[in-house]
Amino acid sequence: MAIEIGSNIMARRNNAVLDFLGSAGLSYRKPAIIAWWSAAFPGFGHMLLDMHIKGNVLFLFEIIINFNSKLNLAMVYTFMGDFKRSALTLNTQWTLIYIPFYFYCIWDSYITTAKLNRINALTKDKPVTMKVLDLRTYETCFIDKRLPWLASVWSFLLPGLGQVYTRRLFTALSLLSWSVTIYVNSHQLQYIQLIVNHEATMAEAIKVLNPEWLLFMPSLIFGAAYDAYAKTVESNRLFEKELLSYLKFEWSIAKSDLIIKEKRGSDL
Amino acid sequence: MSSLICLFKPSLSIELLLSEFKKNQIDQNNVACFILDAPLSQLTNEISSSSNPNEEMSMADLGFVFATIFGVVGASIGFKMELGPIIWGIASSIGGFILGFLIDLIFTKKFKKKPETYILISIHCHKGQENIVKKIIAAHQALGLTVIES
Structure with missing residues (x-):
């Protein structure tokens, strides 16, 4: 498909791509919002930018460092007002590793978003030419219109499902495996089960909960729900852009015999 | 014809x-x-990098942010409250989401329908x-x- 306008720039910077792992496209993103998700869960910001390898490495490191420093446990004690116990809980060595790691993630995702926005400003008015279906024997991916709220709801139920729905295979696989890890280790489902079946009182059931793992959950669930929502909106927009580019070049009035102005004069 | x-x-x-x-x-x-094209989006094309076309996303931005913060704090405090961390966590998350949503609604006013x-x-x-x-x-x-x- 040869497109005359700006073909040189197109060759240097493509603005959308699709393969069997999913689709990616450039679009304007607020740096502060991406930085926020890096702060909530290092790695999430990069996943939102479709930087899946970087994002997953950071995600893994976040869990290892956070778990060993007992940061979440210390947070629980802090919010409970027990500052002494909080200080005693923290592992100093791991906490000192955590600090530069944490702020680097936030800074890096912020600066990357700002730079990608500038590239987006260069490419956003170019027509979108991309593969719309990648059919393989082991996986099939196509671009389509999907419902953002539905993706969000699936990720609320189990982080990762909304990503399967919007076909972000990398994010889906990593979020699903982390969800299982965090759900099982936090014992929150066991806690709910004990209370619902009246096998324990609320005060007793608390003992099965693991606060260190439990505190990963809000960031994981809301991060996943946001990712599912925002990325479905983005891929819907990409679908529209691609369709409009196609119609503009293949089915425009210039390609047909129809002439709006002169037809009437000659026919009458 | x-x-x-x-x-x-x-x-x-x-x-x-x-x-x-x-x-x-x-x-x-x-x-x-x-x-x-919607007349509005043709206009905003002129202001290239500074304008934000993602208005659909802005609707939920702050809601998700506040829900996460409130969820973490609520679940933590819930450990010493009567109803336990899960109920407090969920309740404060919902509260946070609504709060963020309202702040977006009142201060950023980005809820006008995206031109189609x-x-x-x-x-x-x-x-x-x-x-x-x-x-x-x-x-x-x-x-x-x-x-x-x-």
């Missing part, structure tokens, strides 16, 4: 419609698509083909249709 004009939202059914036309001997030369793009298709065909063309258009979620006799 007669001309038909119909209006669509951008979706896959447009491509299905166009391929259906080809199957029914309506030549591509007699079909033209016009893209009707429509596609206008005009088809020129023989009188005899008019009925089949109408049927095809009706089967593909057209928003509107008009026939111009000439």
